[in-house]
Amino acid sequence: MGEQFEALNQRYQEVVSRIEQAALTCGRNPADVELVVISKNHPASMVLDLISIGARNFGENRDQEAAPKAAEVSAVSTAEITWHFVGQLQSNKVKSALSYAKVLHSLDRDSLLKAVVKATQDSQKPLDVFIQLNLTDDPGRGGIRPVELEPFAEKVLAAEHLNLLGVMGVASLDNPPAQDFETIRRASEALRKLSPESRFISAGMSEDFEEAIAFGATHVRVGSAITGKRQY
Numbered sequence: 001m002g003e004q005f006e007a008l009n010q011r012y013q014e015v016v017s018r019i020e021q022a023a024l025t026c027g028r029n030p031a032d033v034e035l036v037v038i039s040k041n042h043p044a045s046m047v048l049d050l051i052s053i054g055a056r057n058f059g060e061n062r063d064q065e066a067a068p069k070a071a072e073v074s075a076v077s078t079a080e081i082t083w084h085f086v087g088q089l090q091s092n093k094v095k096s097a098l099s100y101a102k103v104l105h106s107l108d109r110d111s112l113l114k115a116v117v118k119a120t121q122d123s124q125k126p127l128d129v130f131i132q133l134n135l136t137d138d139p140g141r142g143g144i145r146p147v148e149l150e151p152f153a154e155k156v157l158a159a160e161h162l163n164l165l166g167v168m169g170v171a172s173l174d175n176p177p178a179q180d181f182e183t184i185r186r187a188s189e190a191l192r193k194l195s196p197e198s199r200f201i202s203a204g205m206s207e208d209f210e211e212a213i214a215f216g217a218t219h220v221r222v223g224s225a226i227t228g229k230r231q232y
């Protein structure tokens with residue numbers, strides 16, 4: 001095994017143990033926090049290396065990049081992995097994205113909901129979705145405003161082939177992460193009043209996943225802390 005593989009393995013193991021430690025520190029069960037490795041801007045070969053190390057959940061934010069990568073991985077590996085789509089999704093890319101992604105973290109507007117409902121109308125198994133919250137004042141950042149969560153969630157819950165897992169957020173940089181994670185946690189509480197099963201929280205990235213876990217994150221999306229710097 002090469003040096004690069006060893007370094008990747010080390011970074012991965014370190015993040016896994018930091019997640020465990022963060023969960024234990026706040027009295028949570030480490031098994032209740034799922035690591036989604038964000039593989040964007042890295043090749044299929046790195047995903048295969050991560051599979052050999054034990055990673056099973058991968059996230060991507062651009063369909064143009066993810067579709068061929070997912071195909072390349074599934075041509076070589078028989079491991080049961082799950083692709084998560086975590087980026088802003090254009091309605092015309094929904095069909096392609098849902099051909100590999102089994103979890104959509106970024107459901108954030110009526111037009112996208114409409115496209116997702118259409119794309120899943122014949123599916124056997126419901127699609128797992130998170131509603132993405134916008135934690136900034138900039139509507140261009142994607143996500144719905146926390147005050148609009150409940151009416152939007154009602155529409156998602158009414159969709160037959162969607163399984164609403166919970167809420168997702170990206171810390172805004174406008175506020176301290178703790179403030180955003182608290183906003184997400186409160187939104188999750190409000191959602192659980194409508195739908196007790198929709199209890200999951202997708203929050204936390206390389207810089208802030210431990211803090212997100214303290215605020216209840218159940219899915220952390222960690223890229224560069226595992227993959228190293230992305231090449232643009």
Ligand SMILES: *Cc1c(COP(=O)(O)O)cnc(C)c1O
Nearest residue numbers: 038061086205206221222223224
């Ligand atoms: C890129 C990305 C991540 C991972 O970011 P890192 O800082 O590299 O851990 C998480 N979530 C989303 C939505 C992303 O686009």
